[in-house]
Amino acid sequence: MNHDFDLSAVEEEIANCMRCGNCQATCPYYQETGFESSVARGKIALAKSVLQGKIKYTPTLAERFECLTCYACNATCPCGIQIDKIFLAARAVMVRNGGSPAFKKLMAAALKNQGLLDLGLKTATLAKGLLFQPHPSGGLSPRFPLGLDLRRVVPSLSPKTFRDGMRESVTVPGAKSKVAFFTGCLVNYVYPSTGRAVVEILTKSGVSVLIPWKQHCCAAPLALNGVMDVAEQMARSQIDLFSGLDVDAVVVACGTCGESFKKKYVELLDGAPGYAGKARELAAKTCDIADFAWNVAPFNRQLLKELAMRVTYHEPCHLGRGLGVTKEPLEIIRTIPGLDFVPLREPERCCGNAGSFSFTHYDISYNILKHKLADISGTGADAVVTGCSACRMQLEDGFAQEGLGKRVFHTAELLAMSLK
Numbered sequence: 285m286n287h288d289f290d291l292s293a294v295e296e297e298i299a300n301c302m303r304c305g306n307c308q309a310t311c312p313y314y315q316e317t318g319f320e321s322s323v324a325r326g327k328i329a330l331a332k333s334v335l336q337g338k339i340k341y342t343p344t345l346a347e348r349f350e351c352l353t354c355y356a357c358n359a360t361c362p363c364g365i366q367i368d369k370i371f372l373a374a375r376a377v378m379v380r381n382g383g384s385p386a387f388k389k390l391m392a393a394a395l396k397n398q399g400l401l402d403l404g405l406k407t408a409t410l411a412k413g414l415l416f417q418p419h420p421s422g423g424l425s426p427r428f429p430l431g432l433d434l435r436r437v438v439p440s441l442s443p444k445t446f447r448d449g450m451r452e453s454v455t456v457p458g459a460k461s462k463v464a465f466f467t468g469c470l471v472n473y474v475y476p477s478t479g480r481a482v483v484e485i486l487t488k489s490g491v492s493v494l495i496p497w498k499q500h501c502c503a504a505p506l507a508l509n510g511v512m513d514v515a516e517q518m519a520r521s522q523i524d525l526f527s528g529l530d531v532d533a534v535v536v537a538c539g540t541c542g543e544s545f546k547k548k549y550v551e552l553l554d555g556a557p558g559y560a561g562k563a564r565e566l567a568a569k570t571c572d573i574a575d576f577a578w579n580v581a582p583f584n585r586q587l588l589k590e591l592a593m594r595v596t597y598h599e600p601c602h603l604g605r606g607l608g609v610t611k612e613p614l615e616i617i618r619t620i621p622g623l624d625f626v627p628l629r630e631p632e633r634c635c636g637n638a639g640s641f642s643f644t645h646y647d648i649s650y651n652i653l654k655h656k657l658a659d660i661s662g663t664g665a666d667a668v669v670t671g672c673s674a675c676r677m678q679l680e681d682g683f684a685q686e687g688l689g690k691r692v693f694h695t696a697e698l699l700a701m702s703l704k
């Protein structure tokens with residue numbers, strides 16, 4: 285129960301800022317807006333006043349704390365300040381004091397009830413002809429500005445969710461280990477092919493897979509936006525579910541979900557009787573699929589078939605800077621025969637999606653994406669490989685709107701294609 289944020293929780297971090305401005309150089313948000321309040325230095329100064337109680341929530345103040353949570357400032361800061369923790373403390377204090385934009389209240393209400401989320405998304409799938417029109421790229425464009433910018437091109441929700449289409453337990457005879465798969469919302473509702481690829485990689489490596497049907501959103505959209513009480517409830521129920529399973533590991537296919545399991549639940553439940561220890565155990569067991577397939581249960585390289593494609597790799601912020609999974613996706617790509625891999629100039633630069641940020645700040649989000657699209661175009665790649673479904677959605681939007689005709693694959697999908 286460490287979400288009672290106050291100044292003391294981050295006071296030392298705030299005091300370490302020497303106002304050098306180095307964080308300006310890598311902040312994609314600042315590079316688009318040029319506002320000091322966009323960059324870490326400006327936000328830290330404001331956070332101090334919020335945490336001291338000198339300034340109270342207003343919608344304009346909340347806007348100042350909007351951010352991609354890309355961790356580029358953390359990586360650049362010469363003082364090693366955990367900048368994201370300062371922002372989060374300020375957001376949590378504002379929410380706790382009654383301040384939360386309507387969009388975030390709606391998000392909290394939707395995500396905390398998996399049954400309602402399920403029903404809402406399935407209804408949206410049935411009504412997709414009413415809500416969306418086909419885009420020449422094969423995606424969909426919204427007919428009405430119902431939370432989505434009208435320019436945006438989004439993929440169809442899958443007619444059948446990943447979890448609805450799978451058995452809860454996929455058993456391999458003589459399995460060398462057994463894992464639970466936390467699918468995450470986007471894999472479940474939008475990109476079930478990624479989920480099927482994860483299961484295929486695991487089972488072909490002699491690993492049995494449990495896909496608990498009762499799993500729900502990892503709570504990252506809430507935890508990152510300061511809605512800590514709901515995030516904590518969700519962390520508890522996720523721990524109740526996953527800690528009770530007889531598995532050797534929990535595999536995830538998204539850096540943000542992985543951060544929830546490996547970091548956020550531990551922070552949210554620090555000191556919580558009956559939960560703090562379980563949160564740490566679950567964190568230690570959780571592993572991204574690229575890490576798992578490369579280091580823990582290596583796939584059989586003899587089975588790999590040639591893929592004749594030129595590809596590049598976009599590193600998701602939460603997978604790379606967040607979880608430190610940087611080498612494994614590249615090792616997997618380089619191991620697949622026939623692939624022509626051309627690296628990006630800035631593979632770790634944020635794509636601009638940042639979850640709810642792309643809903644509330646579409647212009648800035650898209651302008652950030654344009655840098656990534658230019659980098660990708662410079663490689664001449666046919667396809668981009670990445671390890672995050674939100675980055676994938678953002679890249680696909682850009683490819684569709686700019687008519688670039690490129691594809692995006694999750695790292696697991698690329699590997700599963702070669703393992704066929």
Ligand code: SF4
Nearest residue numbers: 301302304305307361
């Ligand atoms: S780089 Fe670090 S120390 Fe320098 S202004 Fe930014 S947050 Fe402060």
Ligand code: SF4
Nearest residue numbers: 311351352354355357
């Ligand atoms: S997390 Fe990213 S967008 Fe936010 S202040 Fe830091 S560098 Fe800028």
